[in-house]
Amino acid sequence: MAVSGTEKDGINTEDEHLNNSFGNPGLISPDREEDITRLLTVPFSGRIKGGMRPGKKIIVMGIVDPEPESFDISLTCGRGTTDEPPADVALELCARFADRQFLRKACVSGTWGEEEAPIPYFPFIQDQPFRIEIHCEHQRFRIFVDGHQLFDFYHKVSSLTAIDTIRINGSLHITKLG
Template identity: 30%
Template sequence: MSPEEKLDPIPDSFILQPPVFHPVLPYVTTIFGGLHAGKMVMLQGVVPLKAHSPHVICNTLHAGCWQAEVRWPHLALRRGASFLILFLFENEEVKVSVNGKHFLHYHYRLPLSRVDTLGIFGDVLVKAVGFLNINPFVEGSKEYPVGHPFLLTSRRLELPCSRGLPRGLWPGQVIIVRGLVLQEPRDFTLSLRDEAARTHVTLRASFADRSLAWISPWGRKTLIAAPFLFYPQRFFEVLLLCQDGGLKLALNGQGLGATSLGQQNLEQLRELRISGSVQLYCVHC
């Protein structure tokens, strides 16, 4: 069997394309795998000081003709101000939030599966375009997703990267780590520590044997049975959900099981530490 045949299969729904930083407008790109329910597109940017008054028009081009447009006035964007726009694609409609607040929803007039291209035009400065998946552990709930912006050239994201957890972990808390795997990676680890810097649990991706595992404080390895989704020059999103005395894991929007720690241990954790062969774009906890 050749090395290529030994590689894990990569379902389309697992693939997240790398973000785009400071694109030159007009900008057009293919959306890897197309759009599907649960996918999100995030835009970060700045409104130029000389921009025209903002308003929003939604419409659909079908058979070469534009259909009846829908307008939304009073877009809460100011000249010279930063913005974060999040598009959440659901089964029947797309929801759009602006700076963390719901702004509109627009029902599809064509099958979502036919959409595979993103175009950005006009008088705006775009800093980042991200292609993400919704938190799989809240699917079907009324919770509206929050966009956590990419931090560019931030010293707080240099590795090893540490984030304090002043209150420990509690049920419902979500940790999100997004980044890009380097060209010649060796490993990638997320560790949770207490006040005495004792590590209670580690999530480790090993590129040598292409394994993903939980590592206990005593070095015991529990392999996670899932396709290995960390690849050189590929974007990744790790999500940890604290629930019922343990941690649920999702990678690129796909739930991959959980590990048990006990509620008391979760409350004692005070630090998230990240290291390895990656470049970080976002750490939220």
């Protein structure tokens, strides 16, 4: 259900609606009579209430498009705009289907670091569901896909609480977010 002015698991969508799709994506909001799938439209941007902290995790569930090119999930410090992205991107995960790579990088003070080495296997399949978990720890993020730990990404942004926005773009449909 979408409920105005509240939050679930610390994530709010830009239009201040609860982004809780733990039910059917086709559920109708009782207060607004609108289809919740509109709230999970890609590209997606939502607030992480209180920012990140050790012990907090973000879960993104979705379905890869039938003919995917790539998708990315970013944890950023501030929203930025489409013309001017935020200066700090604490973590950007990018799935590239052409070369079957799942890469990660960060941007600090407007400067992108190098993409970290690829992983031994590519966990995404076209037209199939997936579950990504991003666990925040004191020194790093731990990334899991479908229950398997794929890699760690050590923090490049010093203030975890400044990481307050999640952005999702590309060849996927979001089914649940928490």
